[in-house]
Amino acid sequence: MTAKRVPSRRSTRSVTLAEVAAHAGVSAQTVSRAIRQPSLVSEATVERVLASIRATGYVPNLAASHLASNRSNAIAVLIPTVSASVFADMVQGLDQAVSPGGYHLLIGTTGYRLDREEEVLRAFLGRRPDGIVLAGTVHTEASRELLAAARIPVIETWELAQDPVDSVVGFSNHDAMSALMDHVCGLGYRRPVLAGQFPPGDVRALRRRAAFEGGMARRVPEAPRRVFEMAGESSSLAIGADLFERVRREAPDADLVMFTSDAFAAGAILSANRQGVRVPHDLGITGFGGYDLGAHVSPQLTTVSVPSAAIGERAGHALIERIGANGRTGEPVTIDVGYTLVPGESVARRQG
Amino acid sequence: MTAKRVPSRRSTRSVTLAEVAAHAGVSAQTVSRAIRQPSLVSEATVERVLASIRATGYVPNLAASHLASNRSNAIAVLIPTVSASVFADMVQGLDQAVSPGGYHLLIGTTGYRLDREEEVLRAFLGRRPDGIVLAGTVHTEASRELLAAARIPVIETWELAQDPVDSVVGFSNHDAMSALMDHVCGLGYRRPVLAGQFPPGDVRALRRRAAFEGGMARRVPEAPRRVFEMAGESSSLAIGADLFERVRREAPDADLVMFTSDAFAAGAILSANRQGVRVPHDLGITGFGGYDLGAHVSPQLTTVSVPSAAIGERAGHALIERIGANGRTGEPVTIDVGYTLVPGESVARRQG
DNA sequence: TTGTATGCGTTATCAC
DNA sequence: GTGATAACGCATACAA
Numbered sequence: 001m002t003a004k005r006v007p008s009r010r011s012t013r014s015v016t017l018a019e020v021a022a023h024a025g026v027s028a029q030t031v032s033r034a035i036r037q038p039s040l041v042s043e044a045t046v047e048r049v050l051a052s053i054r055a056t057g058y059v060p061n062l063a064a065s066h067l068a069s070n071r072s073n074a075i076a077v078l079i080p081t082v083s084a085s086v087f088a089d090m091v092q093g094l095d096q097a098v099s100p101g102g103y104h105l106l107i108g109t110t111g112y113r114l115d116r117e118e119e120v121l122r123a124f125l126g127r128r129p130d131g132i133v134l135a136g137t138v139h140t141e142a143s144r145e146l147l148a149a150a151r152i153p154v155i156e157t158w159e160l161a162q163d164p165v166d167s168v169v170g171f172s173n174h175d176a177m178s179a180l181m182d183h184v185c186g187l188g189y190r191r192p193v194l195a196g197q198f199p200p201g202d203v204r205a206l207r208r209r210a211a212f213e214g215g216m217a218r219r220v221p222e223a224p225r226r227v228f229e230m231a232g233e234s235s236s237l238a239i240g241a242d243l244f245e246r247v248r249r250e251a252p253d254a255d256l257v258m259f260t261s262d263a264f265a266a267g268a269i270l271s272a273n274r275q276g277v278r279v280p281h282d283l284g285i286t287g288f289g290g291y292d293l294g295a296h297v298s299p300q301l302t303t304v305s306v307p308s309a310a311i312g313e314r315a316g317h318a319l320i321e322r323i324g325a326n327g328r329t330g331e332p333v334t335i336d337v338g339y340t341l342v343p344g345e346s347v348a349r350r351q352g
Numbered sequence: 353m354t355a356k357r358v359p360s361r362r363s364t365r366s367v368t369l370a371e372v373a374a375h376a377g378v379s380a381q382t383v384s385r386a387i388r389q390p391s392l393v394s395e396a397t398v399e400r401v402l403a404s405i406r407a408t409g410y411v412p413n414l415a416a417s418h419l420a421s422n423r424s425n426a427i428a429v430l431i432p433t434v435s436a437s438v439f440a441d442m443v444q445g446l447d448q449a450v451s452p453g454g455y456h457l458l459i460g461t462t463g464y465r466l467d468r469e470e471e472v473l474r475a476f477l478g479r480r481p482d483g484i485v486l487a488g489t490v491h492t493e494a495s496r497e498l499l500a501a502a503r504i505p506v507i508e509t510w511e512l513a514q515d516p517v518d519s520v521v522g523f524s525n526h527d528a529m530s531a532l533m534d535h536v537c538g539l540g541y542r543r544p545v546l547a548g549q550f551p552p553g554d555v556r557a558l559r560r561r562a563a564f565e566g567g568m569a570r571r572v573p574e575a576p577r578r579v580f581e582m583a584g585e586s587s588s589l590a591i592g593a594d595l596f597e598r599v600r601r602e603a604p605d606a607d608l609v610m611f612t613s614d615a616f617a618a619g620a621i622l623s624a625n626r627q628g629v630r631v632p633h634d635l636g637i638t639g640f641g642g643y644d645l646g647a648h649v650s651p652q653l654t655t656v657s658v659p660s661a662a663i664g665e666r667a668g669h670a671l672i673e674r675i676g677a678n679g680r681t682g683e684p685v686t687i688d689v690g691y692t693l694v695p696g697e698s699v700a701r702r703q704g
Numbered sequence: 705t706t707g708t709a710t711g712c713g714t715t716a717t718c719a720c
Numbered sequence: 721g722t723g724a725t726a727a728c729g730c731a732t733a734c735a736a
Contacts, residue, residue, distance in 0.1 A: 708733105711730105711733105714727105715728085716727080717724105718723105718726100719725100
């Protein structure tokens with residue numbers, strides 16, 4: 001005869017499958033089946049089990065489920081910050097895509113640092129997510145090894161990759177920036193400067209800068225390639241205003257300020273409005289990204305728009321496809337979501 | 353003699369503690385200890401174990417750890433949407449507060465719907481998070497029961513609660529709105545209207561509306577209490593612009609539009625600028641929340657500012673304190689983060 | 705300081 | 721259609 005076990009400190013003391021089973025007068029296995037594959041259980045039994053679940057207040061322990069089934073139903077998302085609207089929108093799109101499938105989002109922030117990404121990645125892999133979404137296509141060597149060893153679907157985003165880990169949902173930052181340069185050069189701008197933030201881990205911003213410098217070298221080889229950078233973590237609008245101020249002071253001959261993000265550019269436009277600087281008459285402004293605000297400021301911002309939420313959504317669907325079901329898994333994909341040139345009033349045709 | 357076991361399909365085929373132990377020539381226990389309590393293991397052994405961990409590429413399975421230790425090191429966060437900057441900022445603050453402690457964030461969105469909150473809550477509780485952060489202090493009855501049964505720390509945010517589930521980090525939306533009304537009424541405004549979105553699940557917005565209506569009844573009892581509402585999910589700036597348009601058309605005698613969020617108000621100001629409506633001369637505008645943009649538009653927005661990121665940070669710290677360590681857990685707390693009246697140029701003294 | 709036995713709550717597998 | 725049993729990978733408790 002077994003002694004009645006004293007509940008150990010280890011136990012959660014929360015309702016378990018076994019208790020539901022006892023309540024319903026069936027085996028634990030039947031309860032499990034009634035929950036996840038009701039078609040395999042008689043209707044009457046399902047009814048009884050569901051009633052017992054309600055009566056006992058049972059909430060399945062997914063950690064145990066995960067351990068036994070080797071599926072976590074979790075998707076890890078690593079982004080630089082939640083506070084930048086582009087990433088927030090991406091997460092929102094991702095959530096909408098995967099939550100109907102029962103997946104939960106595990107979110108980690110890297111602060112635009114690849115070493116932080118590696119650290120967070122290592123920790124998150126401990127949870128054995130069914131898939132991972134990363135912002136960016138450049139990672140530390142160790143990160144790539146971790147991803148390879150994890151043998152789970154990985155979606156890299158916000159860029160295209162020549163050597164993807166697995167799947168990619170992004171666009172060419174270089175081409176988008178080049179398209180914008182084509183546009184403004186076509187309007188007659190000849191002395192543009194670039195302004196933004198370029199932390200070493202923000203490869204996407206660095207790509208845009210490379211496109212700027214390459215484009216300048218090709219189109220206006222005689223002009224200096226001037227890049228204004230600002231460190232710090234104040235608000236994007238304030239940074240944009242500060243950068244604009246600096247450009248006006250330190251590069252008075254510039255005819256155009258190309259910002260690496262719409263938030264900076266919008267901050268510059270708003271600041272110009274307050275200070276009586278006429279855009280585009282005195283100085284042209286462009287942005288990058290398609291932040292909502294750009295369409296509402298006066299003058300309307302000229303920019304290239306990128307579908308942030310769609311990146312999340314498509315990454316989510318690609319991931320679910322890739323994770324697959326009953327043994328069939330999808331193939332790696334590369335999805336180019338493209339970009340859209342958005343001509344605005346913040347630049348205008350220049351007289352040669 | 354035991355037959356060598358064939359790796360079943362159940363296995364992750366990833367490196368386990370046992371394999372590291374075999375590699376290092378110690379028991380699994382020693383490996384576990386070397387990782388989490390190195391002080392209890394001899395230095396030489398720790399070295400050897402760490403080397404084996406690197407050599408094998410071991411990544412601890414946290415689901416197993418969770419199951420065995422009854423700690424998930426996960427914190428569940430339920431917010432209406434990630435796309436609203438206030439919630440994004442809160443999540444960012446929360447992440448910064450809890451990630452140093454090794455906690456991971458599980459994020460779910462409710463779309464301002466209490467029934468969705470209940471649904472997501474039920475699913476998330478299956479992961480046995482060590483703590484939960486909720487936006488709002490009003491929940492379905494079932495949600496409250498689930499929370500009570502889970503017996504884990506819960507932090508409700510963005511409001512104060514007369515009957516909190518556990519702990520609270522918020523402020524009084526009612527008082528904040530009233531303070532704003534005091535301010536504008538003191539300036540001489542007598543025919544204000546309220547404009548915003550009021551989904552049934554957005555109790556915070558409803559509180560602000562109640563404060564508006566109560567304040568009107570008290571201060572200008574003779575004036576009609578007009579509230580303009582707009583459904584739909586377009587961008588906040590666009591909604592603000594539309595609402596502003598409607599107010600001008602349908603309430604031409606109004607002297608002030610009080611928006612329920614800064615994003616709406618900023619959209620209205622930007623729209624007014626485009627259309628040549630003079631703010632505050634033709635019509636005053638106020639916001640709510642302290643969205644960065646309000647300080648950058650012209651005229652600067654009059655609003656009450658709320659510390660979004662600080663709500664997340666303080667909720668995170670309160671949660672960690674409340675979860676406790678080695679047997680000692682903190683007490684429930686109620687933290688009022690307050691609000692700050694931000695006088696701007698979007699309202700001005702009226703001649704009686 | 706290190707090792708052994710056992711349980712955590714669920715699902716895969718196989719038997720009935 | 722239902723049940724019994726053995727994993728899943730780790731940490732707690734206790735023994736050595």
